[in-house]
Amino acid sequence: MSALYPDLAGRVALVTGGADGIGRATVMALARQGARCLVLDIDAGKGERLAAEAPGVVFRRADLRDVAATVAAIRDGEQATGPVALLVNNAGHDERHAFTEVTPDYWDDRLAVNLRHFMFVTQAVAPGLRAGRGAVVNLASTSWMQGAVNLIAYTTAKSAVIGFTRSLARELGPGGVRVNAVTPGWVMTERQRAAATAERLARAAERQALPGEILPEDVAAMIVFLLSGEARMCTGQNFIVDAGVV
Numbered sequence: 001m002s003a004l005y006p007d008l009a010g011r012v013a014l015v016t017g018g019a020d021g022i023g024r025a026t027v028m029a030l031a032r033q034g035a036r037c038l039v040l041d042i043d044a045g046k047g048e049r050l051a052a053e054a055p056g057v058v059f060r061r062a063d064l065r066d067v068a069a070t071v072a073a074i075r076d077g078e079q080a081t082g083p084v085a086l087l088v089n090n091a092g093h094d095e096r097h098a099f100t101e102v103t104p105d106y107w108d109d110r111l112a113v114n115l116r117h118f119m120f121v122t123q124a125v126a127p128g129l130r131a132g133r134g135a136v137v138n139l140a141s142t143s144w145m146q147g148a149v150n151l152i153a154y155t156t157a158k159s160a161v162i163g164f165t166r167s168l169a170r171e172l173g174p175g176g177v178r179v180n181a182v183t184p185g186w187v188m189t190e191r192q193r194a195a196a197t198a199e200r201l202a203r204a205a206e207r208q209a210l211p212g213e214i215l216p217e218d219v220a221a222m223i224v225f226l227l228s229g230e231a232r233m234c235t236g237q238n239f240i241v242d243a244g245v246v
């Protein structure tokens with residue numbers, strides 16, 4: 001990403017699931033802007049390595065399914081970074097599941113991984129967001145728009161991210177906080193690339209309006225723009241980065 005947003009320098013951003021994939025690319029892009037990042041992730045190895053590699057990054061391990069432990073990790077991290085003014089609700093997992101085999105416990109677990117923490121992480125940092133007249137970006141997915149199969153708990157959670165974004169924009173807007181969703185198509189993170197067969201890649205290429213792979217950095221560029229003051233009148237919206245599939 002080559003754009004520079006000087007207003008991001010010195011700002012404090014919390015990126016959930018920031019140790020890998022799109023979250024990691026976002027942290028690297030924010031570090032390049034001179035922002036400080038508090039990264040929460042369940043993967044301590046990758047999180048610690050990122051903190052050692054990128055300037056201004058503070059890592060705290062947290063399983064976002066555990067709300068109390070997550071809020072404690074945020075408070076602890078803020079001791080090092082100062083209050084969070086920018087938030088990227090990014091962590092999620094698209095584990096496949098057959099419709100007939102979903103149990104109530106599995107359903108709750110998938111919603112805890114893909115939706116519940118968006119609410120409680122935002123609630124925990126809302127005072128800092130307001131004080132800093134900050135911004136929130138919530139990661140959704142085109143999978144629900146396409147009615148993807150073997151993913152019903154994930155697509156349910158991801159469609160809810162859009163409703164959450166619309167209401168949150170109204171909740172926080174009067175305090176000057178902007179809230180948007182970013183909806184990626186199929187993005188070639190390390191994990192997705194490992195699962196990509198030649199056939200799946202060919203099918204994806206056929207459905208895109210643009211040729212080429214969507215990279216984590218392409219999504220990070222949209223996120224960073226929306227966090228910056230250049231997007232000062234954008235809120236309550238959903239911005240799709242999918243090379244023109246949906």
Ligand SMILES: NC(=O)c1ccc[n+]([C@@H]2O[C@H](COP(=O)([O-])OP(=O)(O)OC[C@H]3O[C@@H](n4cnc5c(N)ncnc54)[C@H](O)[C@@H]3O)[C@@H](O)[C@H]2O)c1
Pocket residue numbers: 016017018019020021022023040041042043062063064065090091092093094113139140141142143183184185186187188189190191192
């Ligand atoms: N990659 C894609 O093609 C794609 C497409 C659409 C939407 N998305 C969305 O973008 C976001 C990022 O996805 P990604 O592809 O970069 O994923 P990824 O698997 O590459 O990275 C996700 C990160 O979240 C962390 N994480 C997962 N569960 C966690 C938990 N319970 N507690 C704490 N950390 C946890 C992982 O350890 C990992 O570091 C997700 O919300 C995902 O649903 C991704």
